[in-house]
Amino acid sequence: MCIELERHGAILIVTLHRPAQLNAIDASLRDALYETFCNVRDDESLQVVILRGSGKGFCAGADLTEFGEANTVLQKRRIRLQHDVWEVIRTCNKFTIAMLHGFAIGSGLELAMLCDVRIASDDAVFALPEAAIGMMPAAGGTQSLPRLTNLAHAMDLALTGRRFYAEQAWQYGIVQQIVPRDELVRTVMQYAEHVLTQSQWRTLQREIRASTD
Amino acid sequence: MLSIHEQIATVTLTATTMTTQLAAQLRDVAEQLQYAEQVSIVIIQATSPHFLPYVEDDGGVGHYAFYNQVTMMLEAWARLPQVIMAVIDGACAQIGLSIACLADLRIGSEATTIAHTGLALGGVAKRFSQLVGKGVAMHVFVGGHVMDAQEAQLRGFLRVEASPQAAVEQLAKQLSAQSKIAMQYTKESILRGSDLTFQQALLHEMDLYMLVQTSHDRLEGVEAYLQKRAPQFKGE
Known part of the structure; x- marks a missing residue:
């Protein structure tokens, strides 16, 4: 299974599980994410979803080894419109937390930016290197990035593709908290439990999301 | 004013004052670049350390022509599809700030200052606000705050380099290798x-x-x- 699920009461931990591929997103992982978040959306007993990666990092981006095997552009567009995984995650009716360690590159970073908050370990590394391989960020990255930080940082990061690190990501407003690697899981779980104590979190989430819409 | 070497076009300003004639020249340059298919990077720089902080507009008979020409020039630059890099090594204000805000990346030095003084044309207040945030934009445009290089870098508006010219050339070369x-x-x-x-x-x-x-x-x-x-x- 390319996704592992672990439930703690009203908290669900969704783990991207392709560690040998640094959790690179291929069609199977994309479809599993879509299915998972559709189920999450309809599960009223859940309130918080934590998204993390297994192994050395969060997610190294799209799995380029499967490019060329897929459908035509017209078919891809239709599939995307019918099963838009990024939109299902962005509009998820639970509070979403990205737990980031190691690499969060390309669509890995984009995936994290669709969550409500991002908590990173001090070894996290980020980049949007798509232009260097003839592509562009297309998992919402060109829209979530300027809305999380500002247009100036977004242009710089998306056009140059330069790597940046946890401390910079915090300065830019992309990451909300940085902790040592061995404290990451405990910190994120405490954060999730704190959210559960906020009786108005749904209203606040809706208002804050709408403010950048 | 315009030189093109492989994928990189360089526009060099030799004046520090925006005039109707300079605006017309810059508009022509932008319209040429619009169709320059081989160009992927546009660098705009000034021979003076200052980046067009002055305007020649006395509010007299030439006022409308000046205003119109500058606005059309800024529109033409806003339509450029290429990555625009501005080298700002001194005071940047007035129409200089409007042009700087149309750039996608800005490189300067410790001597760079960013200010709003007088004219705000081409939607500069909106673009500046999108670039650095509403509060900062209000502070600069309405409160008269002059942003120094360190603050501009913190906001993402400027990349501060010891040698901005060398840094911009290196970055342009690096970006031109991308798609x-x-x-x-x-x-x-x-x-x-x-x-x-x-x-x-x-x-x-x-x-x-x-x-x-x-x-x-x-x-x-x-x-x-x-x-x-x-x-x-x-x-x-």
Whole structure:
């Protein structure tokens, strides 16, 4: 299974599980994410979803080894419109937390930016290197990035593709908290439990999301 | 004023004062660049340390012509699809700030200052606000705050370098090795998306991405990555 699920009461931990591929997103992982978040959306007993990666990092981006095997552009567009995984995650009716360690590159970073908050370990590394391989960020990255930080940082990061690190990501407003690697899981779980104590979190989430819409 | 070397166009300003004539020249340059298919990077720089902080507009009979020419020039620069880099090594204000805000990347030195003094044309207040945030924009445009280089760097508005000229040349060379199409579509998606709702912007991003998927550059980029070699992009 390319996704592992672990439930703690009203908290669900969704783990991207392709560690040998640094959790690179291929069609199977994309479809599993879509299915998972559709189920999450309809599960009223859940309130918080934590998204993390297994192994050395969060997610190294799209799995380029499967490019060329897929459908035509017209078919891809239709599939995307019918099963838009990024939109299902962005509009998820639970509070979403990205737990980031190691690499969060390309669509890995984009995936994290669709969550409500991002908590990173001090070894996290980020980049949007798509232009260097003839592509562009297309998992919402060109829209979530300027809305999380500002247009100036977004242009710089998306056009140059330069790597940046946890401390910079915090300065830019992309990451909300940085902790040592061995404290990451405990910190994120405490954060999730704190959210559960906020009786108005749904209203606040809706208002804050709408403010950048 | 304009020189083109391979994929990099360089526009050099020799004056510190914006005049009707200079605005017309800059508009012509932008219209030439609009159709310069080989150009992927545009550098705008000044021979003076200052970046057009003065204007020649006395509010007299030439006022309308000046205003019109400057506005049309800024519109032409805003339409450029290429990545625009501005070298700002001193005071940047007035129309200089309008042009700086149309650049995608700004490189300067410790001597750089950013201020709003007088004219605000070409939607500069809106663009500056999108670039650095509403509060900072209010502080600069209404409160009269002069932003120094360190603050400008903190806000993402400026990259501070010991030698801005050398840094911009190096960055331009590095970016010109990337896919021109990918950079232009990324720029378009970010800029146009900032005026749309999130959902509309995501659909726009998706459509641009699908167009990129049909390009030779995308094929070459992925093949080169898998073959562990440097890509040879054609901008097609």
